[in-house]
Amino acid sequence: MGFEVDAVRKQFPALSEGAAHFDGPGGSQTPQVVADVVAATMVSALANRGRLTAAERRADQIVLDARQAMADLLGTDPGGIVFGRSMTQLTYDFARTLAKSWGPGDEVIVTRLDHDANIRPWVQAAEAVGATIRWLEFDPVTSELDDIAPLLSSQTRLVAVTAASNLIGTRPDVEAIATLVHNADALVYVDGVHLTAHSPIDASFADFYVCSPYKFFGPHCGVLSAAPALLEELHPDKLLPATNVVPERFEFGTLPYELLAGTTAAVDFIAGLGGVASGDRRERLLSSLALVEEHEDALRDDLETRLTASEGITLYGHAQRRTPTLLFSVDGWESSAVAAKLAEAGVNAPAGSFYALEASRHLGLGDTGAVRVGLAPYTHQSDVDRLVEAIERRN
Numbered sequence: 001m002g003f004e005v006d007a008v009r010k011q012f013p014a015l016s017e018g019a020a021h022f023d024g025p026g027g028s029q030t031p032q033v034v035a036d037v038v039a040a041t042m043v044s045a046l047a048n049r050g051r052l053t054a055a056e057r058r059a060d061q062i063v064l065d066a067r068q069a070m071a072d073l074l075g076t077d078p079g080g081i082v083f084g085r086s087m088t089q090l091t092y093d094f095a096r097t098l099a100k101s102w103g104p105g106d107e108v109i110v111t112r113l114d115h116d117a118n119i120r121p122w123v124q125a126a127e128a129v130g131a132t133i134r135w136l137e138f139d140p141v142t143s144e145l146d147d148i149a150p151l152l153s154s155q156t157r158l159v160a161v162t163a164a165s166n167l168i169g170t171r172p173d174v175e176a177i178a179t180l181v182h183n184a185d186a187l188v189y190v191d192g193v194h195l196t197a198h199s200p201i202d203a204s205f206a207d208f209y210v211c212s213p214y215k216f217f218g219p220h221c222g223v224l225s226a227a228p229a230l231l232e233e234l235h236p237d238k239l240l241p242a243t244n245v246v247p248e249r250f251e252f253g254t255l256p257y258e259l260l261a262g263t264t265a266a267v268d269f270i271a272g273l274g275g276v277a278s279g280d281r282r283e284r285l286l287s288s289l290a291l292v293e294e295h296e297d298a299l300r301d302d303l304e305t306r307l308t309a310s311e312g313i314t315l316y317g318h319a320q321r322r323t324p325t326l327l328f329s330v331d332g333w334e335s336s337a338v339a340a341k342l343a344e345a346g347v348n349a350p351a352g353s354f355y356a357l358e359a360s361r362h363l364g365l366g367d368t369g370a371v372r373v374g375l376a377p378y379t380h381q382s383d384v385d386r387l388v389e390a391i392e393r394r395n
Contacts, residue, residue, distance in 0.1 A: 003291040008273065009378045020383035022349040025166050025194060025325055025374035027214050034217055037265040041258040048254060059257050066260035067247075069267040070223050072282045074192075074209060075202040079228040082250045083260060087193050087210045087222040088117040093250065094189070094208065094224065095125035097236045102157055104130040109151050109159040111136040112358045113170060118160045118191040118210075119358060131157070138170070140363050143319040145172045149180055156186040163209075164195035167356035167372065168317025168363075169325035171195065175205045197376070198296060198323045200289040218266030219259040224250075273377060296324035296375045299384055303373065306388045313391070316363050316370060324375035330391070335370045338391075342371075345390035347383075349373050 009015055011031040021029060041062065049063060050056030064078075071078035084090040102108070108126045110119045110133060126133050132155075138145045148159065159181045164171045174190055181188045190206040197216040203209035203225050214220045231246040243249055271281050274288035304326060307313050312331035330338050335351035342349050353360035353369035360369045373387065 003273070003295040003377075004275065005295060005378070005380055009380065011269070012378050015378060018346055020347045020386045021376065021378070022347065022373040022383070022387065024197070024376035024379075025215070025372060026350065026354065027220075028197065028217050028376055029378065031217055031266075031269050033269055034219070034262050034265045038219060038258045038262040041261040046257055062257045062261050062264075063255055066264045069264040069281075070225065073196070073201065073267050073270070073285055074204075074211075074225050075282065076204050076209070076225040077228055080226045080231055080247060082224040082226070082231070082247045083255055084222040084224065084251065086220070087191070087212045087224075088121075090210055090222045090224045091117055091189070091191075092121045093236060093252075094234075095121035097234050098158060098187070099125035099129050099131070100235075102126065102129045102131040105155055106131040106157045107134050107153065107155040108132070108157055109134045109136055109148065109161075111138065111145060111161055112362045113138045113145055113165050113172070114160065114162045114191060114356070114358070115166050115193065116355045116357050117193075118162060118189070122158070122160050122189075136161070138359075138362065141318070143168055143170045143317045143322075145170070145177075148177055152180060152184040152186070154184070156181070156184050158187045158189060160189045160191070162194070163190050163192040164198070164323045164325075165317070165356065165359060166194040166325070167354055167359045167369070168319070168327050169194075169322035170317060170319040171199075171321040171323060173321075178205045178207075194323060194325070198289075199293050200286045213259075213263045213266055216266060217269055219256075219262040221256065221259045221263065223263070292377045295377065296379065299375050299379055299381065300324040300326065302381075303375075303384050303388065306384075307391070310388070310392060316365070324379075326373045327370050328373070329365070329370040335368060338371050342387070342390050345386065345393075347387050347390050349387065 012029045013032055014029040045055040046059045047055035049060040067078040067081040070081045108122050110122050123133050134151050136148055163174050178188045187207040189208040192209050192211040196211040209225045211223050228246055236250055270288055271284040274291050276284050314329045316327040329335055339351035349371055351371045
C-alpha cells in the first residue's frame with residue numbers, strides 16, 4: 001500500500017485552520033489520537049509507580065509501555081530508555097555525569113553542524129574540568145562534515161554529532177563516524193532529534209542517542225537511549241532516597257505519565273502510517289517510515305527544483321543525504337520579512353538560526369539565519385504549490 005497523505009491529514013485537527021505547515025522541524029502538529037490519550041491519562045487514577053493499587057499499576061505500566069515503544073522506534077533496549085524534560089536537559093545531565101571522569105589532557109569533539117544543545121553542554125562540561133574541545137568543521141558549499149579521523153586520538157573521550165542538521169538537513173554518516181570513534185576507545189553521543197521523524201532508525205550503533213517526541217507527533221519531552229550496561233557505569237548526582245536502578249536513576253522526580261502515554265500513542269500512530277494495523281510494531285515502524293521518507297523526499301525534490309529556478313533565491317545545504325529540510329534567503333529581503341510575507345499567505349515557514357548558531361555563522365548567515373522549510377508526513381503537494389506561489393508573488 002502506498003502512502004495516503006489525504007488520510008494522514010485527516011488525523012490532524014490543527015490542519016483545519018488552513019495553514020500550510022512547513023514548521024515541523026520546530027515541532028510537528030499533533031494527531032487527534034495522541035491528544036486523546038494524553039487527556040484520558042490525565043483524568044485516570046494515577047499514583048507513584050508501584051504494584052499495590054490500580055493507580056500505582058497504571059502509572060508503572062505507562063512508563064514500561066513508553067520505554068518499549070521508544071525502543072521499538074529506535075531499535076534499542078527498553079531497559080536503556082531514559083525520559084527527561086527535553087533533549088537539552090538530558091544532554092546537560094549526561095554531560096555533567098560523563099565529565100566526572102574527564103580532566104586536563106582529555107579531549108571532546110563537537111561539530112559546527114550541530115544544534116547548540118549538542119554543543120554547549122559539552123563545551124561547558126569540558127571547560128569545567130579542564131578538558132579540551134576540538135571542532136569538526138563542515139564544508140559550507142557541499143554541507144558535508146569534514147573527515148573526523150584526523151581529530152581522533154588516544155585523548156578523545158567523547159564525540160557529539162548530529163544525525164541530521166536541523167538547519168540544512170545534512171545527514172552525516174554517523175554509523176561510520178561511530179565506528180571510528182569506537183576504534184579510538186571513545187564514546188559517541190548522537191543528536192537524533194531532527195532525523196527520527198523522517199527516516200527508519202536503528203540507533204544501536206550509538207552509545208547515546210537522543211530525540212524529542214514532539215518532533216514526531218508526540219508531547220513535549222525528551223528521550224535518551226543507551227545500552228543498560230553502559231548506564232550502569234555512570235553515576236549521576238541524585239537525591240539520596242531516589243532509586244539507584246537503571247534507567248530510573250537518571251530520571252529526576254516523578255515522570256509525566258500523560259506525556260509518556262502520549263509518546264506511546266505517537267509511536268503507534270507512526271507504525272500505522274503504512275496502512276498495516278497488526279503485526280510486529282518494529283517492522284511496521286520501519287515500513288511506515290520508509291514510506292514517509294519516500295513521500296517527503298519527493299516533495300522536497302520538487303520544491304528544491306522550483307526554488308532553484310526562481311530568480312533571487314539562494315539555497316543552503318547541498319549534502320547528498322538530507323532530511324526534507326530546505327534553508328533559503330531572498331535577494332533584497334530580510335529573512336524575517338520573507339517569513340512574515342509567507343505567513344500572510346497562510347504559509348508557516350519561520351526564519352532564524354534555530355539554535356544551530358555555529359552552523360548559521362559558518363554559512364555566512366550570522367545569528368539571524370534564513371527561512372527554513374521543513375516537510376512532514378502531512379505535507380501535501382498543494383502546500384508546496386502554495387509556498388512557491390507565495391514566494392513568486394513576494395513583490
